[in-house]
Amino acid sequence: MIPAPFDYLRPATRAEAIAALRDRGEDAKVLAGGQSLIPLLRLRLAAPTALVDISRIEGLRGVHRAGDTLVIGAATSHDEVLRHPLVTEHCPLLAQAVGTVADPAVRHRGTLGGALAHADPAGDLPAVAVALEAQLVLAGPAGERTVPAGEFFVDYLETVLQQDELLTEIRVPVPGTGWGTHYEKFHRVAQAWAIVGVAALIRRDGDTITDARIGLTNMGPTPVRARAVEQALLGTSVHNGGIAAAAEYAAEGTAPTGDLAAQPDYRRHLARVLTRRAVERAAGTRGTAEPVTAG
């Protein structure tokens, strides 16, 4: 790896990090686990003049519970997230989705905050955060602000984060009873990006769906909520084809890209099939056997 030259800064506190970001301006980039930034540097697709390494800042890692909220430090590694008992107990969707990210080596380096701040719509975790209705805490020179995940993502690789702001926490509401969840990822090899992914949270009362939240990965420049599907699912029985009918709306309002992995029409088709499967699995009406995803 031979990146273009850059200054390497490793602040010890949030305040120092924010000050460094403010001082260095547009050409500074935050380095967390390096999951996405290091490949960009290696290929010289990005050439920031300063990297602000936040990995040694106190208090940016770890998971704890505050009332009805799971609080996850932005610099918590994927591996910590997916193994943390609070996450596996209260937010199995996040644990499941994080477990599909890249490969074990990358999961030990990459961080939840980094994956969200990078805002790659092909990444799994933005859509999951949107479906979970997570709240993101951003720290800047003027203090903290909290942004819903659904408003955090602005465009391809673009968020509401200001140049001198740092994503510090991900706050995930602990769901009440009756919820089932599933992340359905479609990719060609295990360590590849999702061609399409669907995060589904389904709340049942008996056979009736009483609440539904669906987040779509890689169906546009930002993660997308499949609102039409959610609406159609409300009050529907988990049997008798209601889920399949609702899933037909999955591509509504999406703007998937065409690339080497898939053309837009195929992505729209996949969104419908995978949404049906994700909802069925979240609702518990479809086996959770390994889906056919190779090839």
Place this chain on the structure above:
Amino acid sequence: MTQTVPTESANGTREIGRARRRKEDARLVTGRTRWTDNITLPGMLHLAFVRSPIAHARITRIDTSPAAGMPGVVGVFTAADLGAEGIGLPCAWQVTPDMKAPQRPPLASQTVHFAGEGVAVVAARTAAEARDAADTVEVDYDPLEPVLDMEAALADGANLVHPELETNRNALWVFDSAGAGSGGNVDHAITAAEADPDSVVIHRRFRQQRLVPAFMEPRSTVVDPTGEQLTMWSATQVPHILKTMTALSLGIPEHKLRVIAPDVGGGFGGKLAVAPEEIVTLLVARKLGKPVKWTETRSECMLTAHHGRDQIQDLTLTAGRDGTVTGLKVDLLADMGAYLGLVTPGVPLLGAFMFNAIYKFPAYRFSCTNVFTTKTLTDAYRGAGRPEATFAIERMMDELAAELGMDPMDVRKKNWIRHEEFPFTTVATLVYDSGNYEAATARAEELFDYPALRREQAERRRSGDPVQLGIGISTYTEMCGLAPSRVLGALAYGAGGWEHASIRMLPTGKVEVVTGSSPHGQGHETAWSQILADQLGVPFEDIEVLHGDTQVSHKGLDTYGSRSLSVGAIAMVKAADKVIEKARRIAAHLLEAAEGDIEFHAGTFSVKGSPDARTTIQEIALAVFAAHDYPEGIEPSLDSDATFDPENFSFPHGTHLCATEVDTETGAVRLRSYVAVDDVGNVVNPLIVEGQVHGGLAQGIAQALYEEAIYDSDGNLVTGTLVDYLLPAAPDLPDFTTERTTTPATSNPLGVKGVGEAGAIASTPAVVNAILDAVRHLGVIDIPMPCSPERVWRALRTARGGTAHTAGGPA
């Protein structure tokens, strides 16, 4: 001289056949070894190349001055600066007398012919400084039309890759069994079949997509000029060929050049090359009088190291309605890319003899048109020509079965060479010395539970299961053990196919064996030690295998084409015979017995009838070193040399069966089970064979499902990273069931055939046949490789729409 059959090592157990763990692995897997990029010499400089971002263009200006002023830069060079404008890199295979060959320069000076071609090079004190400086070199290009499509490239008035050649056609090579006297006239077979209601004629076109060899260790070269001597370390699989060809290309006296392939991290044919970067590194080192290193990035490797495959295959097969094939006609277009590498134009020829595969076809014609395009050149990649042939014929046998409504296995059985028919002279003139297709197939069917899977398939079809099951067959053979020198001569290859070995008995009884083979991951050090331990009757641990350094291994033709064991190790066996013969004479002298009364077993010479009169070969080594008492008329030395030139190729074969589940809703393919029963002859180390089969299967499956080097309409490689160029890893592959049947090769004393390429050759058609078998009843008859989910889905959608045809779309 008498032939020593393998006996056993000193401790009384045979080494051959033992599943020993490889002695080289600890250093290889930890990386604590001499990879080329680990080499650092005092005062060493680093290179970075300036490469063309355009596929085809005239260079109108190169300004190196901005780079020259950058920190750490020692020199910036164009072809002219290096005196390299007259240099052409070698192609060793003039396949036809009228073959058109462009000059392949180390650095382009007037025209670039593919995106990634080097135009200048920077030498600096660190690799980072060299890279930074290279980015500042200014090059102006006057774009020319890229030439990307082989058929368009052959049309009248096509844009020319090399206008001086006046054509994009490199060569036309034809084999006709009628002309060779080995079979009938295939046109007659086609005419007859067309007129016969009891016959069928099947035409198909297959595409062998372009692949990247994707070896693990990127290429790296270090050149040290000391006095008149030039030493080159390079991550190559061919140090001997590299040395001779570099000497010839640059006019360096061969004895002033030493090439060393230290530990090399994979090649798959991709390091069977004389690379422009190797030549440039040498030229810069010589010019500056300093050691120089070049190590490529992964992206540089994918863009510029040679690619493999890339053929369009048109086949016509004729058969009776009972499934008996009456003729096969093959017309290939093979993409050479922009230049000819070491064996580029000959790669399709290695397949020419394999389209008839394990079958008795009465008439066969093969033609291949080699075509230049403005893409990275192609050359050898695991199997080189033979996977392409095997894919095409195994797909055709399935197409024939489908056409006739027969079980595809029955069609194969109807046409294959029966075991009692060996040795068998094929329609392509090869003599298959041994094999037993019935045995391998029977075992594969048993392991696979073929009837049960067919029943499940029928049930899923009946119930309209969204996940359909398919069964794919590949009954393959290959020619390997390259190669009899006289055959290579007849094919106009520029060298022979022998291999060399030397044995040095050291004073303490330890043994050094020097091989001309050049391992790059295969485990020669372990396998060679096992063989020699049995031959000489010395402990496995007492043997050191030396390779890869042309001053140590002074003679050799290196490693490719599954040749190391069946050619290289046989040279070692011959050398061991010489050592034993000479040691026998000395033993007779020391034991005061007649030479005819000396017996040799497990490393010990003894006198017939006097069991106490004995000495070991290791004791004799010391006696010879001391030289106090040895017979008159012989030299006090136990060293030996031997060169082995095989009389025939070897012909591994096997039966591979693959079951796939195809999700008809998404197009996703899952490999459910894979059975490989291979006959690779006698086995030296089952663990190494197993590893070769697993790796080969992974690569062949990857061609079927994942890999494709794609160029856009401007001629840019758009799969230039391992994010876009998909390689499978362990989670993406099923557990393989592997077994072996054994019919020893008759062409060498070990009875070995070679296993380096078998898995990669066999598996691709097994997988694609299985996918098509799953969806053929839905109207899909072909899916281009790699069979990505999108392509499978599109094929299904098109078929449902009423017209079955080849599915397009990106991978």
